[in-house]
Amino acid sequence: MISHAELAAEFGTPLYVYDLDELAAARDELFAALPEEFELFYALKANPHPGIVRELRTGARSCRAEISSTGELTAALAAGFTGADCLYTGPGKTAGELAEAIGHGVRLFSTDSVTDVRRVGAVATAHGVVADCLLRVNSVTASAATSIRMTGVPSQFGFDSETLIELLPALREVPGTRLAGMHFFPLSNADEASLIGEFQHTIATAAELAAAAELPLRYLDIGGGFAAPYGVPGERGAYPTLRGELAVALDKYLPSWRAGRPQIACESGRFLVGASGTLVTQVSNVKISRGRKFVIADAGINTFGGMSGLGRLLPVAVGLAPDSRGEQASLVGPLCTPGDVLGRHIALPPVEPGDLLSVPNTGAYGPTASLLMFLGRPAPMEVLVRGDRVVSASRIDYRRVEHVLPAKFESTEGI
Template identity: 50%
Template sequence: MAAEHSGLSPAAAEELAARYGSPLYVYELARVRAAYADLTDALPSPCRLYYSLKANPHPDLVAELRRCGARAEVTSRGELASALEAGCRAGELLYSGPGKTPGELAEAMHRGVRSYSAESFGDLEGIGAAASTLGVTAGCVLRINAAGAPGSAGLRMTGSASQFGFDLDTLLAAPDRLKVPGTRTVGLHFFPLTNARDEESLRAELVQSIRTAAQLRSSLGIELQLVDLGGGFAAPYAVPGERPRYTGLRKGVSEALDEWLPGWREGAPVVAFESGRHLVGDSGQLLCTVTDVKDSRGTLYAVLDTGINHLGGLSGLGRLLPMAARPVRPAEGTEADAVRATLAGPLCTPADVLGRGVEMPGLAAGELIAFPNVGAYGLTASLLGFLGHPAPAEVVMDGGEVVTATRLALRREAAGAPATTPLPSRS
């Protein structure tokens, strides 16, 4: 979603940058609504859809998805605070992720969160200890590290040695360890891969998870109130492009649910999915300014006022390249004069590169350019504190109007006394 492909006109982009400064993130709520509608149309009905705040915890985006009908999936105190600020009910949140500490579990319980994804027996015991302290019961879905379907595409999250989820053999060998005071096992949680553009591979993964859920219900003798099949729904990142449409997914997954989990249409079990990047990825763009153009030993560099501290912090590891930007308002007749440049940021490290060999028409210092499709894994997935540059402002727009304009700020504060709560047994 470069400026010319979004609802944001070049004039509007320039006006926003003049008002709020460069670099600047801009999110468009209309695109969030469109993504939610497209994804729910592609999924079996009825189902529950969780928004994974790790993609972007901005409260305005979370609130818009809540209004659309999504629930929130959180993995930290910060994401929990954002979800509650956005108006999400604590009792409808799903708290997941490995490494939950006694302190964050105690806070989540105090705030009213009662649904958790347990990643291991130790994690389950920690959830139970926090719940028992308050005299409440936490409903837990067991995250499963199962074998993947053959021919899968995307980044695998499970299926091999992993910090995520119960290994099937470990779980099946000790089902009695699921009887943890303060917890009740209410279902299963799968998330075998992420960012899968190939619909057939994604369908195969979901069907495999459905079969595994039915088999585990029988083997473990557990009640399935909720089966969270995860997601894996893709979106382009920091390059032009459109979200994939999963037009054939609903039929194949619904048929598998009818075969293996009959009763799902009546909510027994409730079937859930998760999405982060697919729901918000194409809602955002990063506007920034070229501060210098230089040739170094035959390589053309465009130095920007933004870098890996604001976008794609993992680019320093080579994970997220290539990225691409385009002028917000390319000068007439410059397409024929396009050059290939390395897009470098302002940080004092050679790792601060956002793209190599990016074709840029009419490249010049002072030019406003835009990185498209960065509504997910943008600012909060970056090296925000590195070198101390201020964060970009974040502007949320709806129908051409600015809804909010805010800026994240890092600040040093006094540390509290160390927690005295003993760690639960991890035997």
């Protein structure tokens, strides 16, 4: 594989390097952990780079696309997906974006409220089509007590399971829609025991709700939550018994699942793409302030923002040589704000201005999950490699201004 130093010399820093071979390995590994009958959606929110999305569409078993915006739809289409390959999710779909999605052939939607279903139906009716709606369920109970919980609490996501049955008469009457099944996403970044327990609970809940409500269950998306490190060294989660445990639970509660009644699906973002990425950044300065060392790099929260700079998933850890003794320092970015911190008091190698640092496992939630436009700095370069070959090199250009002023508002005054 081409060295990060060579790529940095060629393309500059900050620089994301995405290894397509690692990406394909993660895809194949996750498919192997699931029963053969399962479909797998790639959540583009993790990384919508068309080259990455395209790689996940290939292989002996290929992913479908889970999208939640027209921008992600554009990325999916650019990567070779069709609208029919996509599941459109999100609690705040507008009529405009639904029109664009349905116009491009999207027919499967995860819906979160009666209003959401009605809006999908109105747009589908206007296009002369019928849209399949999965009812996202916010279960009142849960199995796993660990990991990041995504259910069992008040939320903008999903129908509360305890009130769903009373809403079904209204949902069944919505023109332009067909109730196709359910969608769950109960937790995130889970170990195998937690994930198996939650999937078992999800499958049992789906079967119980379908029977009690006489709800057609043609499709069931049981969610994801597959673990992978973020911005620190480590390996993807291992799920050696998941396949068998899922089969046992499905045989018990939904015995026709092997024949596709219902079709079962999972989804994943970080697990599929996280390990493929490395962030390479150059040290701009090293300074001591009142006894504390600060290493200032050209990558900050505008480059790797920990989910839009919220800091929930920081600090990062940089790669250290096996024989290197790390020293405590704060790794900060170049922005003119004290909040531009990638890690406080973390282990860093002895560095000088001009040295390169690498942050591993940054293939997910990188540029598009960061404060990309803050202070107007250029976006980082993104390079896709396969072995010793550069497949593509690109940079998001957010500084191009597109003037879309309607004629009735035009002025003779220049901008």
